[in-house]
Amino acid sequence: MNNLSIIINKLSQQHSLTNDEYKMLLLECSKDDVDHLARLARKETEKIYGKNIYIRGLIEISNYCKNDCYYCGIRASNTSCDRYRLTDDDILECCKEGYALGFRTFVLQGGEDPALTDDIICNLVSKIKELYPDCAITLSLGERSKESYKKMKQAGADRYLLRHETATAEHYALLHPSKMSFDNRIRCLYDLRNLGFQVGCGFMVGSPEQTPDMLAEELKFIETFKPDMCGIGPFIPHVATKYHNYTAGSVDMTCLLLSIIRLIHPCVLLPATTALGTLAPNGREKGILSGANVIMPNLSPASVRKKYMIYDNKLSDGDESASALDSIKNKINSIGYNIITSRGDVYKPKK
Numbered sequence: 001m002n003n004l005s006i007i008i009n010k011l012s013q014q015h016s017l018t019n020d021e022y023k024m025l026l027l028e029c030s031k032d033d034v035d036h037l038a039r040l041a042r043k044e045t046e047k048i049y050g051k052n053i054y055i056r057g058l059i060e061i062s063n064y065c066k067n068d069c070y071y072c073g074i075r076a077s078n079t080s081c082d083r084y085r086l087t088d089d090d091i092l093e094c095c096k097e098g099y100a101l102g103f104r105t106f107v108l109q110g111g112e113d114p115a116l117t118d119d120i121i122c123n124l125v126s127k128i129k130e131l132y133p134d135c136a137i138t139l140s141l142g143e144r145s146k147e148s149y150k151k152m153k154q155a156g157a158d159r160y161l162l163r164h165e166t167a168t169a170e171h172y173a174l175l176h177p178s179k180m181s182f183d184n185r186i187r188c189l190y191d192l193r194n195l196g197f198q199v200g201c202g203f204m205v206g207s208p209e210q211t212p213d214m215l216a217e218e219l220k221f222i223e224t225f226k227p228d229m230c231g232i233g234p235f236i237p238h239v240a241t242k243y244h245n246y247t248a249g250s251v252d253m254t255c256l257l258l259s260i261i262r263l264i265h266p267c268v269l270l271p272a273t274t275a276l277g278t279l280a281p282n283g284r285e286k287g288i289l290s291g292a293n294v295i296m297p298n299l300s301p302a303s304v305r306k307k308y309m310i311y312d313n314k315l316s317d318g319d320e321s322a323s324a325l326d327s328i329k330n331k332i333n334s335i336g337y338n339i340i341t342s343r344g345d346v347y348k349p350k351k
């Protein structure tokens with residue numbers, strides 16, 4: 001056995017590697033090694049979740065944002081961004097359409113919009129829960145106080161997605177203005193977990209100035225934090241950001257990371273993201289064949305979809321659109337998987 005085979009064996013048996021071993025995997029895998037890792041990852045997914053792919057209806061509720069993340073197209077200082085905020089009625093209409101299509105999870109995502117107060121969000125969550133008690137609600141509304149998260153949990157929210165963006169504090173400081181803090185982002189993740197949310201973290205692959213050491217640190221972070229969900233997708237430049245002429249992250253590297261993350265933490269819910277689908281025609285299928293088991297088609301009203309442009313050319317219609325569910329189902333079936341109508345909660349092994 002060569003060194004890489006020993007490392008791959010160790011990963012699939014112990015679910016843990018040193019940072020140097022992670023780095024070796026990322027830098028030295030041959031095409032055969034990548035395929036082998038993907039096969040092992042699929043096997044792990046199937047042991048827990050079978051051939052089922054969970055769907056989430058993504059509703060992008062507002063593109064107002066008080067933050068200025070340097071890479072993001074809806075950052076506060078992008079004056080060319082056409083801002084919108086959905087009303088409760090708009091959002092309930094999306095849920096109605098989604099429910100009829102078979103969605104049993106609604107993901108309410110938005111920029112950090114100061115107008116979305118705790119009362120407004122909690123009211124909305126309660127209304128959705130009242131109308132659709134068999135559905136899960138995932139929120140993805142950025143950093144808030146523990147008190148605010150607590151109210152949302154009490155109102156009925158089940159899950160919260162907050163990508164940590166990078167597990168290296170210096171890298172975080174490079175990608176964000178000084179008033180945003182890495183420590184606060186991580187604090188949010190732990191608060192959410194302690195409040196009983198199913199918690200999702202995540203990072204961009206190939207983000208500006210990211211190094212292999214940083215990617216190894218990402219994998220170590222996943223190993224220690226053990227998120228219920230993990231959203232990773234390639235960084236894609238946006239024309240109105242200072243990184244507009246940077247190269248996008250790679251689809252192959254994202255897929256390799258998906259496989260490794262599945263092997264580190266087999267029960268994690270792992271989406272094949274829109275960013276993957278934006279960069280490659282079969283990006284979503286490639287993600288699933290690398291170990292992903294969740295997709296998040298867009299349920300937002302057609303009139304606002306193009307306004308939630310966090311990176312250039314972000315897909316929002318065609319198979320990204322929830323209304324194209326039949327076509328999505330066919331594509332997923334063609335690679336041997338099935339889309340199912342269920343909340344799709346994370347599997348928690350009994351201790």
Ligand code: SAM
Nearest residue numbers: 071072110111112141142163234235236310311
């Ligand atoms: N405001 C919420 C938050 O901070 O978590 C959710 C909205 S935020 C726009 C959703 C995610 O978009 C971010 O966590 C980030 O990883 C991703 N994103 C932003 N700009 C991106 C880019 N240029 N390329 C790829 N992903 C990007």
